[in-house]
Amino acid sequence: MVKFERRKSRSTYRSEAMRLYLEANAARAGVRTVVLSDADGLLVGGIGDVDLEVLAAIGPLFVTGNSASLAQHENLINSVVQNHDLYASRIEIAGQTFVLTSLGARLPEQRRAEQAFNRIFNSAS
16 A cells, blocks of 8 residues: 655654644644643744744633633733634643644644644654
8 A cells, every 4th residue: 555645844853843734734724823832831833923932821821711811911912912813722742731822713623733743742853
């Protein structure tokens, strides 16, 4: 059986592999910006034209739904979101909780993304 390789680019380096995955999937879905952060809001990787570290930091606030934290950081959130739709979801990678946050559209097939990130975390350096 012939194995078909969907990806045109790949990398053995974790940060580069994540960037390539995010770029390919964001472009197909109309996602303007997307970041992966840990549960504390520390940036793991991302692509886009806003402050990625700030977007990574605010994503977990939306996942937890802590309205007091959201209100406290309203100006910071508005400075990054700038009237774009924000989507944040919790995913599990290598047994740890992470947050996938995007602007403009939701990154599609989040379970597939979770599987891809698991492969990247397990195989890349």
